[in-house]
Amino acid sequence: MPELPEVETTKAGIEPYVVGSVVKSVVVRQPKLRWPIPLDKMELLQGATVLSVKRRGKYILLEVPEGALLIHLGMSGSMRVLTSYQEPNKHDHVDICLESGQVVRFTDPRRFGSILWQEKAEIHPLLAALGPEPLSESFDAQYLAACCKGKAVPIKQLIMNSKVVVGVGNIYASESLFKAGIDPRRASGRISLVRLSVLVEEIKKVLSLAIEQGGTTLKDFVNSEGKPGYFKQSLNVYGRAGEPCLNCHSILKEVKLGQRGTVYCQSCQH
DNA sequence: AAAGACACCTGGGAGC
DNA sequence: TGCTCCCAGGTGTCTT
Numbered sequence: 001m002p003e004l005p006e007v008e009t010t011k012a013g014i015e016p017y018v019v020g021s022v023v024k025s026v027v028v029r030q031p032k033l034r035w036p037i038p039l040d041k042m043e044l045l046q047g048a049t050v051l052s053v054k055r056r057g058k059y060i061l062l063e064v065p066e067g068a069l070l071i072h073l074g075m076s077g078s079m080r081v082l083t084s085y086q087e088p089n090k091h092d093h094v095d096i097c098l099e100s101g102q103v104v105r106f107t108d109p110r111r112f113g114s115i116l117w118q119e120k121a122e123i124h125p126l127l128a129a130l131g132p133e134p135l136s137e138s139f140d141a142q143y144l145a146a147c148c149k150g151k152a153v154p155i156k157q158l159i160m161n162s163k164v165v166v167g168v169g170n171i172y173a174s175e176s177l178f179k180a181g182i183d184p185r186r187a188s189g190r191i192s193l194v195r196l197s198v199l200v201e202e203i204k205k206v207l208s209l210a211i212e213q214g215g216t217t218l219k220d221f222v223n224s225e226g227k228p229g230y231f232k233q234s235l236n237v238y239g240r241a242g243e244p245c246l247n248c249h250s251i252l253k254e255v256k257l258g259q260r261g262t263v264y265c266q267s268c269q270h
Numbered sequence: 271a272a273a274g275a276c277a278c279c280t281g282g283g284a285g286c
Numbered sequence: 287t288g289c290t291c292c293c294a295g296g297t298g299t300c301t302t
Contacts, residue, residue, distance in 0.1 A: 034278065
C-alpha cells in the first residue's frame with residue numbers, strides 16, 4: 001500500500017537514474033490501469049530528455065520539455081530501475097527504456113495505479129484541487145483548524161481527504177490519530193486547536209520517520225522488488241484490531257469510517 | 271453542499 | 287489439497 005513515504009522513496013530512487021537521461025522508448029504491455037494510458041502521448045516521450053522528477057501528493061511527475069508523465073502507484077504499484085533487460089513478469093505493465101540501456105519498470109498487480117500525461121504549462125485536473133503537502137509549513141494547526149471548522153465529518157476522514165492535505169492514507173491517519181490521542185470518529189469541528197496542533201505534529205513525525213526509513217532501503221532499489229521496507233516502522237494500531245493497546249493494554253477496536261477499516265484504542269483516544 | 275455508495279482489480283486469507 | 291468467497295485499499299465519480 002504505497003502511502004506518501006513509499007512514493008517519496010520511489011521518486012528518490014529513480015531520480016538519479018532518469019534525470020538528464022534520454023528516453024529511447026516507452027513500452028506499454030498493459031494500457032488498462034485505473035484510466036487507460038494515453039498511448040499517443042507516450043510517443044512525445046521518445047527522444048525526450050528527462051528534466052526532473054517531482055512528487056505532488058502521491059503522484060510522481062517525470063518532467064520532459066513537452067510536458068510531464070504523471071504516475072500514481074495506486075495501492076499495489078511499484079517502480080524499479082533495471083540496469084540490464086529482464087523478461088517482464090505478469091504485472092510488469094510499462095517499461096520506460098532509456099538510451100543508457102537502463103529501464104524504469106512499472107509494476108502493478110491490482111492496476112489501481114495510473115500513468116497519465118500532463119501538458120506543458122498546464123496542471124492536470126487530478127492535481128489541481130490537491131491540498132498542501134503534509135510536510136510543508138503551510139500544513140499547520142491554523143490551516144487544519146480552518147478546514148475542520150463547523151464540520152461533522154469524522155477527523156480521520158478529513159485528514160485522509162486529499163483536498164485538505166495530501167498523502168495521508170489509512171495507515172498514517174490511523175497511527176497519527178493514535179499518537180495524538182484523538183478518537184478517529186470525533187467530529188472534525190469539535191476538536192480544540194491545541195489538539196489539532198498535536199495531530200499536525202504527529203502526522204509530520206510519522207511521515208518523516210517512514211520516509212527516513214524508506215531511504216535506508218534505497219540501496220536495494222535497483223534490480224530489486226522496488227518495494228521500500230518502511231513497514232518496519234512499528235505500527236501501534238493499524239492492522240492490530242483485537243490485540244492489546246501497546247500503551248494501556250486494553251483491546252483495540254475496529255470500526256468502519258468512510259468504508260475504511262479504522263483501528264483505535266477506546267481508552268487512549270477520545 | 272455534504273455525505274454515502276460504488277467502482278476499479280487482484281492476491282491472499284478464510285471457510286468449506 | 288483445491289475451490290469459492292470475500293475483502294483491502296486510493297481516490298474519482300455518481301447518487302442521495
